[in-house]
Amino acid sequence: MVNEQNELIKRRFEELEEIKKLGVNPYPHRYDVTHKAADLIKNFTDPKDEAETEARKSVIVAIAGRISAIRRMGKATFCHIKDDTDRIQLYIKKDEVGETPYAILKMLDIGDIIGVKGFVFRTKTGEISVHCVSFELLTKSMFPLPVVKEEITETGEKIVHDAFADVELRYRQRYIDLIVNEGVKETFLNRTKIIKSIRSTLEKYGFLEVETPTLQSIYGGANARPFVTHHNALDIPLYLRISNELFLKRLIVGGFSRVFEFVKDFRNEGIDRTHNPEFTQVEWYQAYGDYNDSMKLFEEAVEQACIAVHGGTKINYQGTELDLKAPWKRIRMIDAIKEKTGLDVLSMKKDEIILYMKQNGIEFDTKLSHSKGLVIANLFEETCEEDLIQPAFVLDHPIDTTPLCKPLREYSLSQLEEMRKDPEQVIFVERFEPYINKWEVGNAYTELNDPILQRRLFEDQVERGRGGEEETHPMDDDFIRAIEVGMPPTTGVGMGVDRIVMLLTNSVNIRDVLLFPLMKPQEK
RNA sequence: GGGGAUGUAGCUCAGGGGUAGAGCAACUGCCUUUUAAGCAGUGGGUCGGAGGUUCGAUUCCUCCCAUCCUCACCA
Numbered sequence: 364m365v366n367e368q369n370e371l372i373k374r375r376f377e378e379l380e381e382i383k384k385l386g387v388n389p390y391p392h393r394y395d396v397t398h399k400a401a402d403l404i405k406n407f408t409d410p411k412d413e414a415e416t417e418a419r420k421s422v423i424v425a426i427a428g429r430i431s432a433i434r435r436m437g438k439a440t441f442c443h444i445k446d447d448t449d450r451i452q453l454y455i456k457k458d459e460v461g462e463t464p465y466a467i468l469k470m471l472d473i474g475d476i477i478g479v480k481g482f483v484f485r486t487k488t489g490e491i492s493v494h495c496v497s498f499e500l501l502t503k504s505m506f507p508l509p510v511v512k513e514e515i516t517e518t519g520e521k522i523v524h525d526a527f528a529d530v531e532l533r534y535r536q537r538y539i540d541l542i543v544n545e546g547v548k549e550t551f552l553n554r555t556k557i558i559k560s561i562r563s564t565l566e567k568y569g570f571l572e573v574e575t576p577t578l579q580s581i582y583g584g585a586n587a588r589p590f591v592t593h594h595n596a597l598d599i600p601l602y603l604r605i606s607n608e609l610f611l612k613r614l615i616v617g618g619f620s621r622v623f624e625f626v627k628d629f630r631n632e633g634i635d636r637t638h639n640p641e642f643t644q645v646e647w648y649q650a651y652g653d654y655n656d657s658m659k660l661f662e663e664a665v666e667q668a669c670i671a672v673h674g675g676t677k678i679n680y681q682g683t684e685l686d687l688k689a690p691w692k693r694i695r696m697i698d699a700i701k702e703k704t705g706l707d708v709l710s711m712k713k714d715e716i717i718l719y720m721k722q723n724g725i726e727f728d729t730k731l732s733h734s735k736g737l738v739i740a741n742l743f744e745e746t747c748e749e750d751l752i753q754p755a756f757v758l759d760h761p762i763d764t765t766p767l768c769k770p771l772r773e774y775s776l777s778q779l780e781e782m783r784k785d786p787e788q789v790i791f792v793e794r795f796e797p798y799i800n801k802w803e804v805g806n807a808y809t810e811l812n813d814p815i816l817q818r819r820l821f822e823d824q825v826e827r828g829r830g831g832e833e834e835t836h837p838m839d840d841d842f843i844r845a846i847e848v849g850m851p852p853t854t855g856v857g858m859g860v861d862r863i864v865m866l867l868t869n870s871v872n873i874r875d876v877l878l879f880p881l882m883k884p885q886e887k
Numbered sequence: 888g889g890g891g892a893u894g895u896a897g898c899u900c901a902g903g904g905g906u907a908g909a910g911c912a913a914c915u916g917c918c919u920u921u922u923a924a925g926c927a928g929u930g931g932g933u934c935g936g937a938g939g940u941u942c943g944a945u946u947c948c949u950c951c952c953a954u955c956c957u958c959a960c961c962a
Binding site for chain 1: 894897898899900910911912913914917918919920921922923924925930931952953954955956959960961962
């Protein structure tokens with residue numbers, strides 16, 4: 364916000380007027396850039412002799428960027444400009460650029476964008492620099508930027524002085540954060556690399572990128588509270604998607620055999636280090652495959668993304684060594700519980716499991732106590748998740764945890780009917796959740812394509828919703844019709860892109876990997 | 888939602904019941920190979936907001952706001 368009263372800003376307005384008086388447009392239309400800072404530095408070689416030094420002076424480059432530091436020494440000035448590749452030092456002499464340009468130079472500030480022409484040389488102190496023959500103001504900056512200084516010690520260590528550290532301002536004014544803070548831009552370059560890599564892995568296997576609605580009249584595909592909005596012309600409520608799962612499955616019904624989509628999902632829930640109300644997932648669906656196929660593709664996509672960013676599969680996340688090399692460990696949920704607690708939950712009654720949890724001080728959600736499957740899932744989360752550091756797939760979840768997944772293939776049809784009638788029997792489904800560093804980084808199924816069972820599971824969800832559970836799946840008749848038309852055997856995956864990016868960029872907070880994380884609006 | 892921490896100049900921070908201080912940035916002057924440039928000087932703050940206690944509050948108290956950490960919720 365420009366506060367006219369601020370002395371520093373007032374000063375810049377005065378300078379702007381003086382610059383205009385000198386006949387200079389502080390906001391010209393274009394500039395021909397011939398080189399980038401990183402290339403100039405990378406390609407520089409020291410001249411062999413005097414003659415070559417002289418010859419170099421006629422090799423003129425044009426470069427543009429934002430002034431990040433300026434050192435005036437009377438009739439000569441050094442400054443650093445930053446373009447999108449690197450920063451480079453400029454050397455400008457009064458008797459070479461002329462009286463008026465030098466007067467303009469005196470009025471330039473950190474933050475202004477300039478274009479310069481000159482030749483590349485190495486200074487006495489060894490820094491590759493551009494010796495300017497002319498320069499042009501390209502954009503006057505009216506807002507004083509934080510001044511971040513870098514010091515290179517004798518040992519080559521880089522010390523950053525007075526970094527722009529206020530996290531709130533960094534997130535709210537990301538443009539400033541990107542300009543002045545070292546490493547921020549790199550995180551987002553890596554984010555793009557990761558997404559590109561995942562996309563290319565999927566395309567390698569013939570997946571087609573598609574687009575499905577963000578505004579939905581029935582939300583679904585996950586258990587979460589949605590954002591509600593309203594369409595004026597139709598006078599109906601609409602929901603921002605919590606998932607695109609049901610639409611991608613409709614496309615499989617429609618005859619696409621492999622589809623994927625990177626999407627923003629919106630969930631009206633709490634905000635913390637790993638949750639933002641809007642977040643990015645990539646979901647993919649593969650006809651004729653099962654969850655084993657999805658596991659292979661998932662671990663390959665993450666492994667490749669890691670290689671794209673780090674050149675290898677080993678990373679250090681906040682002090683934890685992780686190896687993302689495929690294949691990852693696979694473990695059934697009930698085996699994980701047995702490994703950790705020694706319990707064989709299948710042979711225990713629901714109430715025995717609950718009693719065990721109470722006796723052992725294990726956090727227990729009483730809202731879920733009506734179902735043995737949910738109690739088992741609850742026990743798993745409270746006891747096993749904390750050990751899932753290295754990448755692992757946790758397989759075969761209780762059916763009550765999701766209405767969209769197919770039961771294990773080992774059950775016969777009649778067996779399933781029997782099991783449904785007995786509340787002490789738990790039906791498991793072909794679902795897996797990949798874990799890295801204790802985080803769920805995705806969710807996948809052998810997709811349910813039995814329309815009768817699908818309808819029944821939705822009805823169960825609606826029933827549970829009436830019973831007080833807050834986040835149950837709504838009925839979606841059109842989706843059931845699509846399943847009735849016939850969806851081939853299919854497997855599908857959702858991957859939490861933001862969490863993958865956090866892991867691969869060593870970021871502590873999801874906000875560090877979102878360019879513009881949600882912030883409360885500011886007063887005034 | 889509970890607990891803890893923080894909020895002082897454009898930035899990074901110190902201070903502390905008597906209306907504020909440093910470094911960088913800004914401004915003036917000197918300086919034609921400097922680099923956290925240097926030297927000399929100058930200006931800049933309703934100390935997050937609202938109340939209260941007090942002769943007096945930026946400092947103590949209460950409430951509010953924002954941010955961070957943490958727990959809960961969100962599988």
